[in-house]
Amino acid sequence: MRLRTTAMFGALLLLTGCGAADMTKQASPFANARGARTVTLSVQSWVGAQADAAVAAYLLEHELGYRVDTVQVDEVPAWDALSQGRVDALLEDWGHPEQERRYVEEKKTIVDGGDLGVTGHIGWFVPTYLAERHPDITDWKNLDKYASLFRTPESGSKGQLLDGSPSYVTHDKALVKNLKLDYQVVFAGSEAAQITQIKQFAKEKKPFLTYWYEPQWLFEKVPMTEVKLPPYEEGCDADPEKVACAYPTTPLRKYLNAGFAKNGGEAAEFLKNFRWTTEDQNEVALMIAEQKLTPREAAEKWVDGHASVWKAWLPR
Structure with a gap:
């Protein structure tokens, strides 16, 4: 389930849901590697999050010269993996206030990476x-x-x-x-x-x-x-047992391992800058899920047609 990006974008099938095994015990060899031009992304298993990771990884490799690794982790365990440095960044969180309080506010092992731009x-x-x-x-x-x-x-x-x-x-x-x-x-x-x-x-x-x-x-x-x-x-x-109301509307956010945010150089800056629209994400997700392009192919196609968007994400 943990693939080097070159393999992932060549062969990765559409991910099949957040019920995948907990991969937090399988740390990437690149995660939190001080001084190395490597990045490890946590990839959530729905196709929208796969689109985020595909485009981010493609640009990190082709524009900034990084090696990118990916780890598929369920939603809550992803926070543990991020806190422990097993992954460097989580690009799409749908709201986990308990984990945010524990890791961002109290332990300070994770930092808010900003708005993804998608609600x-x-x-x-x-x-x-x-x-x-x-x-x-x-x-x-x-x-x-x-x-x-x-x-x-x-x-x-x-x-x-x-x-x-x-x-x-x-x-x-x-x-x-x-x-x-x-x-x-x-x-x-x-x-x-x-x-x-x-x-x-x-x-x-x-x-x-x-x-x-x-x-x-x-x-x-x-x-x-x-x-x-x-x-x-x-x-x-x-109280999860007493919920009797609709789900909230949630601006989706990115989170970075605190050490990576401080020492991750251009990669950390790029991921903080990464911000696109619902339409952008859906365009890539549709290519992966319905048109059956590989994530790498979908990312490359989107990047080729949206230079004015992604160039603003590159470090100055």
Whole structure:
């Protein structure tokens, strides 16, 4: 699961979800290597994060002359790996306040690397063709009325709420329980498996209710409409067992190992400067996931067409 960049971009398949094994015990030989022109990136397993890493690694190698290594780590263990110097940078975090408090504020082993430029939002979605047939289905209070439409062998007598991997940021089991909904959370196991199921439902014009997130290239292929959950308020998700509100809208952030941020030279400066748009990320993600380009090919194609964007990231 840990690949040198040259191998990764030549052969890496679409990563299959945050349920991958915990790789924090397999440190990169390059991580935290003082004085060496090497960088180790933590690559989260959804395709948007893969797009971040692909473009960053390509430019680090081709414009700044670094050797780049990547390590796939689940969301929470990635913070441990970053703190311990097993990886140098995490380019897309969806909000982990407990880890941020522990490592950034208290231990000071991790530093905030700045805004990625992409705003993330998790929610529950139904296909737009279903929302057009049943407009009131987009209010959570009416979901039980339609629960029978979403039954599957996996959900039994309840409606199915399709999730990806249990290791994603998800409050769905608590939401179903606390909102007293007649639904069963069913985990596909990974982003790729979830996408496969969603595309199959859409092909057959079947109803489905799914945990999903923006930005994500799949919206271009399968239009979906968000179900309105009780409004998010600051602190409403503080107790994971009592969550009964919508997910927040989260500006996605980068984080760097503190030692790397201080001693990482041009690479650290470049990664702090790395900032692109939702449209940029989706463009690369779509090439990887749908057009079946390798991450290296997708990164190279995007870099060739967006010099005015990435040149601003290079150290002055």
